[in-house]
Amino acid sequence: MFISEHKSKELLSQYGMAMPDGRVARTAEEAEARCREIDSRKYVVKAQIPAGGRGLAGGVKFAATPSSVAEETKKLLGSNLVTEQTSSAGETVESVYIEAAIDIAKSYFVAIAIDPKTGSPILLASSEGGVEFEQRARMDEGTVRTFPFAPDTPDTRSQLAEFLESVDIAAPQAIDSLFAARKAFVENDMILLEINPFAKTSDDRWMVIDAKIVLDSNASFRRPEFESMASDLATRESELEAQKNNINLVKLDGNVGVIANGAGLGLATLDMIVDAGGKPANFMDIRTTATSFDVAKGVELLLQDPNVRVILLNIHGGGMTSADTVAEGVNFAFSRSDRELPVVAHVSGQNAEWGIRILKDRKVPVEPFNTMSAAINRAVEVAK
CATH class of the missing domain: 3.40.50.261 (Succinyl-CoA synthetase domains)
Incomplete structure (x- = not known):
């Protein structure tokens, strides 16, 4: 069960992960009003659809003022986005996420999935995140490295730090953030947690710039809120x-x-x-x-x-x-x-x-x- 970016970030923020300030809007007028609540000199307007690849399909726009946020929102709402992760019919944009634009120094790709061999969480990471990550990963299998992601212990932290150095990540804050992501993954019955970009900002913070979460629908009896998360994204x-x-x-x-x-x-x-x-x-x-x-x-x-x-x-x-x-x-x-x-x-x-x-x-x-x-x-x- 795929949930929207803003719901994904709301969930991850409960585990202490840092991310840009953002608001959801379903009309251009609401978008303009919401962005005035965000302390930023520049904004990002993101189409909310149940698929990735929005950036290359024109579903992510930058805007410098609240009025330009409204204009970009007006163009996106009701439009049909066709990405590599949608069907040929595409997905209709029914809401947008207005977010503070962040000065990114370096982008990385990280994800947590279930290892089919062990049934345990596995961390995937790459030093090359961003909108063109999937194309690079298809061309070069070595782009992504994997790490058996065990629970948080001193030994696991030491092993994780060594692994992250291989993808050019060397910061205690990043390690703390990834263990928070693992906790969210396990406690919420996820089958996929993808963060791209996982970004180092110009002031040395580590932030979730975009997030994709897929929940295990077979576990919905344990978590009734799953249904409202799915309906929020206009699941068919x-x-x-x-x-x-x-x-x-x-x-x-x-x-x-x-x-x-x-x-x-x-x-x-x-x-x-x-x-x-x-x-x-x-x-x-x-x-x-x-x-x-x-x-x-x-x-x-x-x-x-x-x-x-x-x-x-x-x-x-x-x-x-x-x-x-x-x-x-x-x-x-x-x-x-x-x-x-x-x-x-x-x-x-x-x-x-x-x-x-x-x-x-x-x-x-x-x-x-x-x-x-x-x-x-x-x-x-x-x-x-």
Whole structure:
């Protein structure tokens, strides 16, 4: 669950991390009023969208006066930003973040993620931060260095200091700030915390100039405020509706609607669709706690998407989700919808045969296949 820059900074500031003074605005008039509350001779106007890469796409503007802040805000609000991290349709700017411009002496990139091998936090760092960091990192893998980020102890501090020297960071304040970031990462169930730039200012302070946080939506039951953070960023209504019904859904810009149970199976399905020359319309992961009525809601969201031309059902029954539970959900959705789409199915595991029989007996237009590849190739063919 991606949260906005200003919410990310608000969260990090609670852990003592320093950052420029800033305010959120949703109109040009509000932006002008808010920047008058900021003690600065120059301002930055930042579009708030659920994606990075705003700077190169024209989503970050500098302004010298409150009136020019209002002008830049007026240009950004309602505009559509297409970055490397959005779909081809881009994202509409519905709010901006007005911030004091900072005199940066040196920019760095730092991030904390989960190490897939150990399941523990890992620190990524580079001496070359800023708007063109991602391009440089793609061209040179050595741009980013990694450090197993253990809890704060004297030994870890010594090891971290040695690591940071390799990326040209040598300051106790920077070390304190990064341990604060680690604490925020762990205590708030984050799966990604990216700070770019992590900046050394001209007066030797270390500040968070831009921040990106992705929260683990599976932990939302522990932190109910996650939902308000997501809605603040205008997360797609369909994705929020799916989350309420035990479905993980991410909208994409293709035409093959995907229903899968398990994140790994869902991602593998997307890769195979692309390899077959198709374009997935979504990522879907049916959670193990989902009922047939929850599944029905997820299928309904696909039936409501005008871009979807075919539904690919890739299910392996097992654990807490059996194939017939998913089949009942598909049937419920079709029985309540005015739109009927062809369904291409690969169903295996617990109650697989019974699931296919349910679909056929209830007159769902299903075409079953014995292998994933055969089903995926057929779905891509139908979509074209």
